[in-house]
Every structure is written in C-alpha cells, then in structure tokens.
Amino acid sequence: MTSAEDDIIKKRLLIEGDSGNEDRIINKLIKNFVKWTNSFYAENGILNEEENSENLYEQLVSSLGHAEFGLIRNQFIVEMNKNEQENYKMLYEKISNEIEKAKKKIIENKAELVEARKIRKNRQEYDVLAKQILNYPDRREMQETIKNLEAKVESLKKAECDYDRKIDLRRKQFSVVLQSLSSLKNLIESDTNIDEYLNQIEMHDDAHMSKSRIKKDQSPETNEEMDEDTKQETHTKRDKYSIPEVEMEES
Structure with a gap:
C-alpha cells in the first residue's frame, strides 16, 4: 500500500467519522429490519410496490452488506493500526538501538580524539626535539670529539704531573737557596770582624x-x-x- 492510498483512506475515515456515517448505516439497517418484519403483519396484506417484502429484503441485505463492509473495514483498520504500532515499535527500538550505538560511537570517538590529540602533541614535541637534535653534530663526530678531548685530558694530566715534579724540585732548590741565604746573612753580619x-x-x-x-x-x-x-x-x-x-x- 502506497503513501497516496494511505492518505486517501485516512481522509475518508476522517470524513466518515465527522459525519457519523457508521451510525447512519446501523440505524438504516435496524429500520429496514423493522420494516421487513412488519411487512408480514401489514393490514389487509396489501403493501406498496416500494414496500413489498422482496424490496424490503433487498434493502435489508444491502444495509447488512454495508454494515458488514464497515465492520470488515474497521477490522482491517484495527489490524492496520496494530501493524503500524508494531512497525512504530520496531522503528522505535531500531532508532533507540541506533541512538545507543551512536552514543557508544561518540564515546569511542571522544577517546580516539583524546588519543589523537595526545599523539599530535607527542609528534609536535618530537619535531621540536628532532630540530634541536639536528643542531648538534652527529654521533661519529661527537665520538671523535670525545676521543680528542680525552687525549687532551691525558696530555694535561701528564703535563700536570711534570709541573708537580718541577715544582717539587724548585721547592727543594728554593730550600737550599734559603739555607744559603741564611748562611750568607750570618757571614754578612760578621763582615766587620772579617x-x-x-x-x-x-x-x-x-x-x-x-x-x-x-x-x-x-x-x-x-x-x-x-x-x-x-x-x-x-x-x-x-x-x-x-x-x-x-x-x-x-x-
């Protein structure tokens, strides 16, 4: 059933509900039934052509058919409403499931966003460190520089030992000089007597x-x-x- 047919049926139901067509059909059915039963007890057994038993019976059957059709139609409408309710219920459940999935997806996306921001921050820090590292010489040059510095340190240590030895020697020589100066002082003091x-x-x-x-x-x-x-x-x-x-x- 297409959407156009659904709109037509809904429109007809609204029109019939507003005008009270169903009540009119039932009232007409009851009226025809009463006429048809009364036709058997009519006075002198004489009826008009429009009111003979066959015509009344046909009107009664027609009214009954309309009533039955309305009943079947109402049953279909009720069934259709139930189906629509089931469809809406299923659609509601589906939408609810989709909403739950969307919520979970949003939570996952938030976690992924936090992780992505962290990764981006780490990459930025890595780029900064990489730029700083590039300003320094490479590993081989650094090792060569370290070896040269170690050789210079060893040379300086050796020179320091030599200087310490020379300083010790000069200290001893200076001690001898002081002793000589002391002796010279004593001699100078005795210059007059000499x-x-x-x-x-x-x-x-x-x-x-x-x-x-x-x-x-x-x-x-x-x-x-x-x-x-x-x-x-x-x-x-x-x-x-x-x-x-x-x-x-x-x-």
Whole structure:
C-alpha cells in the first residue's frame, strides 16, 4: 500500500467519522429490519410496490452488506493500526538501538580524539626535539670529539704531573737557596770582624814585605822563599772566611 492510498483512506475515515456515517448505516439497517418484519403483519396484506417484502429484503441485505463492509473495514483498520504500532515499535527500538550505538560511537570517538590529540602533541614535541637534535653534530663526530678531548685530558694530566715534579724540585732548590741565604746573612753580619782581621793581615804583610826588602840585598833566595810562604799563608787565611758555593740542580 502506497503513501497516496494511505492518505486517501485516512481522509475518508476522517470524513466518515465527522459525519457519523457508521451510525447512519446501523440505524438504516435496524429500520429496514423493522420494516421487513412488519411487512408480514401489514393490514389487509396489501403493501406498496416500494414496500413489498422482496424490496424490503433487498434493502435489508444491502444495509447488512454495508454494515458488514464497515465492520470488515474497521477490522482491517484495527489490524492496520496494530501493524503500524508494531512497525512504530520496531522503528522505535531500531532508532533507540541506533541512538545507543551512536552514543557508544561518540564515546569511542571522544577517546580516539583524546588519543589523537595526545599523539599530535607527542609528534609536535618530537619535531621540536628532532630540530634541536639536528643542531648538534652527529654521533661519529661527537665520538671523535670525545676521543680528542680525552687525549687532551691525558696530555694535561701528564703535563700536570711534570709541573708537580718541577715544582717539587724548585721547592727543594728554593730550600737550599734559603739555607744559603741564611748562611750568607750570618757571614754578612760578621763582615766587620772579617774586615778588621783582613786589615790586620794586610798590615802584617806590609810589615813583613818591608822587612823582606831590607834583607833583599843580603840573601835574594831566602827572601823569595819567605815571600812564597807569606802569600800561601794569606791565601789560606782568606779561604777560611770565604762563602761556600751552593750546588744547584738543573731542571
């Protein structure tokens, strides 16, 4: 049954319901039935042609047919309404199921959206980190740089050991120098006594030289021996008060 036929039937039902056509058919059926029964008890047994028993019977059958048709039609309408209710119920259930599926799908899509946003955020962070990593040298260059730095560190450690050894040596040498300076200080403090002593030695030498010149003419050989003895004695006395030399270790 098409939608156009449904519209026609609905329109006719509305018209008949508004005009009370069903009640009229039933009333007409009852009226014809009463006329038909009364036709058997009519006075003098004489009836009009329009009111004879056969015509009344035909009218009664016609009214009964209309009533039966209306009943069958109403039954079909009721059945159709039931079918429509079932269809609407099934459609309602289908729509409800679709709504539930849509809700579940929406929840799943929300979860997927959250996951997609997370993945997008991770990708953006990855891109930023990748750009930062690209600014640095590659792994091989970094390893070469590390090896070179390690070699430099080892060289610096070796140089540090050498410098420590030299510093220790210089410390020892400086200690010796300090000791020498201390000895020199003591000698400087006694310079006055040494000068006086040397002056006395020179005066004694001068006197001795004068005596030697006087005796020169008498014995030249003896005088030369005495001069040698005097020089040797003077040298020995000066060595006694000389400053000791400090041995310095070369680096």
